[in-house]
Amino acid sequence: EAQVTQNPRYLITVTGKKLTVTCSQNMNHEYMSWYRQDPGLGLRQIYYSMNVEVTDKGDVPEGYKVSRKEKRNFPLILESPSPNQTSLYFCASSNRGAHEQFFGPGTRLTVL
Amino acid sequence: QKEVEQNSGPLSVPEGAIASLNCTYSDRGSQSFFWYRQYSGKSPELIMSIYSNGDKEDGRFTAQLNKASQYVSLLIRDSQPSDSATYLCAVKDPEGLDLNRLAFGKGNQVVVIP
Numbered sequence: 001e002a003q004v005t006q007n008p009r010y011l012i013t014v015t016g017k018k019l020t021v022t023c024s025q026n027m028n029h030e031y032m033s034w035y036r037q038d039p040g041l042g043l044r045q046i047y048y049s050m051n052v053e054v055t056d057k058g059d060v061p062e063g064y065k066v067s068r069k070e071k072r073n074f075p076l077i078l079e080s081p082s083p084n085q086t087s088l089y090f091c092a093s094s095n096r097g098a099h100e101q102f103f104g105p106g107t108r109l110t111v112l
Numbered sequence: 113q114k115e116v117e118q119n120s121g122p123l124s125v126p127e128g129a130i131a132s133l134n135c136t137y138s139d140r141g142s143q144s145f146f147w148y149r150q151y152s153g154k155s156p157e158l159i160m161s162i163y164s165n166g167d168k169e170d171g172r173f174t175a176q177l178n179k180a181s182q183y184v185s186l187l188i189r190d191s192q193p194s195d196s197a198t199y200l201c202a203v204k205d206p207e208g209l210d211l212n213r214l215a216f217g218k219g220n221q222v223v224v225i226p
Contacts, residue, residue, distance in 0.1 A: 031211075040218065043156070043200065045213070048213070050211070094212055096211060096212065097212065098212065099161055099204070103156050106154070
């Protein structure tokens with residue numbers, strides 16, 4: 001089944017404790033992206049990757065890192081999480097230049 | 113930054129009625145427009161795309177695009193309780209390095225009342 005998976009789905013952590021949210025897709029998509037979704041603010045892009053070893057900042061990259069060492073994986077790293085990073089996070093993938101993005105199931109992160 | 117506006121508050125419609133959602137965008141050069149549906153606690157899923165002025169119909173959904181006025185709308189005919197969700201308008205950014213970039217509106221919640 002073609003899909004985008006994210007882990008963990010739910011995470012409660014404390015300020016300053018490094019964490020990684022994994023994202024993996026099995027559709028051989030070149031493009032992957034991370035979004036955060038907050039009430040009243042909608043979906044905002046954090047980082048994106050056009051292909052392996054090619055990443056760039058989206059609209060709200062502060063406090064986040066990403067890497068793209070393999071085509072299928074695009075982890076989101078929070079080196080020192082803060083409460084303002086409490087949010088619902090979505091990973092998405094698509095073929096380069098394609099119109100539809102396929103979203104993962106989401107990761108609900110709470111930083112205390 | 114490109115802006116996509118969805119200003120309507122939650123929309124309550126009786127079952128069987130038509131739900132109408134509107135979206136305006138700021139970049140006159142935008143060419144590709146999408147509607148995503150998002151159920152509570154779930155991820156967005158694409159339900160409609162439209163690229164040319166006019167109407168595009170897919171089942172009970174109709175997308176309407178007016179590039180001169182810079183708006184795109186979504187009509188849901190014969191609304192069903194299963195249509196209760198948040199609908200996100202998305203516009204593909206015509207410029208920049210990110211060829212897949214989408215700018216999303218904040219969404220409109222639709223509640224279909226049986």
